[in-house]
Amino acid sequence: MAHTFTRRRFATLAAASAIGSAYPLRYARAAEFSFKWGTNVPESHPLNVHGRKAADALKEATNGRVELRLFPNNQLGGDADMFSQLRSGALECFTLSGVNVLSTLLPAAAISGVGFAFKDYPTLWKAMDGRLGVWLREQIGKTGLVVQEKIWDNGFRQVTTSTRPIVKPEDFQGLKIRVPVSALWTSLFQGLGASPTSLNFAEVYSALQTKVVDGQENPPAIISAAKLYEVQKYCSLTNHMWDGWWFLMNRRAWGQLPPDLQETFARVINAAAMAEREEVARQNDGLKAELAAKGLIFNAVEPEPFRATLSQAGFYKTWKAKFGPEAWAILEESTGPLA
Ligand code: X2X
Numbered sequence: 001m002a003h004t005f006t007r008r009r010f011a012t013l014a015a016a017s018a019i020g021s022a023y024p025l026r027y028a029r030a031a032e033f034s035f036k037w038g039t040n041v042p043e044s045h046p047l048n049v050h051g052r053k054a055a056d057a058l059k060e061a062t063n064g065r066v067e068l069r070l071f072p073n074n075q076l077g078g079d080a081d082m083f084s085q086l087r088s089g090a091l092e093c094f095t096l097s098g099v100n101v102l103s104t105l106l107p108a109a110a111i112s113g114v115g116f117a118f119k120d121y122p123t124l125w126k127a128m129d130g131r132l133g134v135w136l137r138e139q140i141g142k143t144g145l146v147v148q149e150k151i152w153d154n155g156f157r158q159v160t161t162s163t164r165p166i167v168k169p170e171d172f173q174g175l176k177i178r179v180p181v182s183a184l185w186t187s188l189f190q191g192l193g194a195s196p197t198s199l200n201f202a203e204v205y206s207a208l209q210t211k212v213v214d215g216q217e218n219p220p221a222i223i224s225a226a227k228l229y230e231v232q233k234y235c236s237l238t239n240h241m242w243d244g245w246w247f248l249m250n251r252r253a254w255g256q257l258p259p260d261l262q263e264t265f266a267r268v269i270n271a272a273a274m275a276e277r278e279e280v281a282r283q284n285d286g287l288k289a290e291l292a293a294k295g296l297i298f299n300a301v302e303p304e305p306f307r308a309t310l311s312q313a314g315f316y317k318t319w320k321a322k323f324g325p326e327a328w329a330i331l332e333e334s335t336g337p338l339a
Contacts, residue, residue, distance in 0.1 A: 031059075031067035033261070035092035035253060038082040039072045039245075040201045045225040046279040047095060047152055047245060048072040054272035061264050066257070068093070078200035080181065086145070092253035095152055095245035098136060100180045101200075102246070108139045110184040111323050115191070115315060116307045117335045118242045121281060127334035128244065135330050140246065146254040148247035148266055150273035153280040155219030156239045160228060163214045165299045166236035169193065169309040177215040178204055184319065188241065191313035192306065201226075208232060219243075220287040221280050229296045235288075238301045247273065311339075 037055075039047055048070060055068040076082050076091060079101045085091035096102050099113030112132065118124040127133065128151050140147045159166050159177070166172060172194040179185035181198040189196035197213050207213050208231040216228065217240070223229055247269055257265060292298055310316065316339035320328045332338055 029064070032065045033257060034067040034069065035249075036076070037068055037070050037093035037095070038074075038076040038085070038091055039070070039095050040074050040079050040082070041072065041222060042225040043072045045072075045221060046276050046283065047154075050152075050272045050276035050279065051095075053275070054268055057272070058265065058268045061268055062261060066261055066265060074200075074202035078202040080200060086248060086250055089250045089252055092250050094248050096248055097154065097180070097243050097245055098140075099182055099184055099241075099243055101182070102140070102248075103182050103184060106139055106143050107183070108323060108327060109136060110182060111327055111331055112136065113182075113184050113188075113241050113243060114319060114331065114335075114338065115188045115240055115310050116303055117331065117338060119335075123334060124242050125277075127331075130334070132330050132334060135327065137246075140248070144251055146249040146251050148249070148269050148273070150270040151244040151246055152273045153277040154243040154245060155221060155280055155284040157217045157219055157241045157243060158223075158235055159215060159217045159238045159240070160223060160232040160235045160296070161215035162208065162211070162231065162233050165234040165297065166238060166301065167299060169305050171236075175215055176213045177217065178207055178213040179217070187315060187318065188310070191310045191315040192240075193309070204228070205231065217241075219280075219284045220291060221283040223296070224283070224287050224291060229291050229294045233295070233297060235291065235296045235298050236301050237298065238306065239303060240306065 037051065039051065041047055051070045055070055058066050058068055076085065079096065082091055082094050083096060083101045086094040098109035103110035112128065118127065133151065137147050137149070161175065163175070164171060169192060172189070172192040175194040177189055177194045177196050178199050179189055179196040181200060186196045186198060199207055204216055205226060205228065208216060208228065215232070217238070218228070223232070223235065254262065288298060320339050
């Protein structure tokens with residue numbers, strides 16, 4: 001009897017506390033608008049950490065009317081899968097690099113990924129929050145997707161390998177390196193003399209582990225979150241490209257929100273992007289010591305010879321022609337002359 005009583009009492013308490021903590025009464029009814037958000041990086045990455053905070057803030061700010069359900073780490077499929085789900089409406093929100101599979105639909109979106117274009121964060125944010133960003137979001141808008149104003153930071157990218165450090169351009173000769181599925185990325189590493197293979201991020205760890213490729217390139221926050229240090233030995237600080245994630249939305253899903261909720265949604269998401277940028281910059285700087293302690297061997301790289309190698313390979317000439325004079329001029333407004 002006592003046993004039954006205790007169990008029943010426990011169940012009642014547990015139910016009461018579940019209602020009390022996870023479902024405050026004012027959110028007791030189901031959300032009017034429930035959107036899924038897919039990301040391609042592990043749970044612990046700042047994109048997801050600040051994504052979860054944004055979901056909470058949105059619920060709070062809309063009195064539970066708008067719910068954002070985050071699916072990190074390619075749970076909904078790889079980049080190409082999530083991108084087609086986004087376009088069909090099966091997925092409402094997807095954070096995607098313009099240089100990644102978005103560029104297979106919209107080649108212009110890759111322009112922020114031109115090799116060695118941005119020398120530092122101030123130059124970069126001035127461009128992405130300024131005229132270049134405005135121009136890029138206009139192009140993305142023409143594809144029928146909706147894009148939020150602030151791009152989320154991934155960071156300046158560094159090359160890791162299991163075979164040898166990259167110190168001078170010759171070290172790239174024949175290196176089997178994974179790049180995202182993107183003509184610009186492939187061209188950049190071909191121009192540097194490497195042998196790039198296109199893979200979605202979901203496949204990177206196992207491709208490195210099984211030696212399908214010897215290297216990859218990503219910022220420290222990703223090397224850490226995806227534990228790439230377990231299958232890589234060297235990290236060369238090439239800073240060859242900056243990359244970020246646009247917060248993309250399916251247009252019909254966005255159109256379901258009345259204007260006041262659209263305004264709240266945009267405000268919350270863009271504020272979260274700004275907080276994420278700070279955390280990513282901090283991690284990309286601070287994590288190097290932690291990764292070195294885990295065995296990754298770092299070396300500094302002089303960028304000029306790499307830029308010269310790309311130039312000689314015709315990289316800048318080719319991409320200036322592909323992007324066209326208007327886009328290239330907007331890029332060079334912030335970077336200075338590139339070609
Ligand atoms: O695929 C990658 O390497 C990643 C996670 O950095 C991008 O989304 C471009």
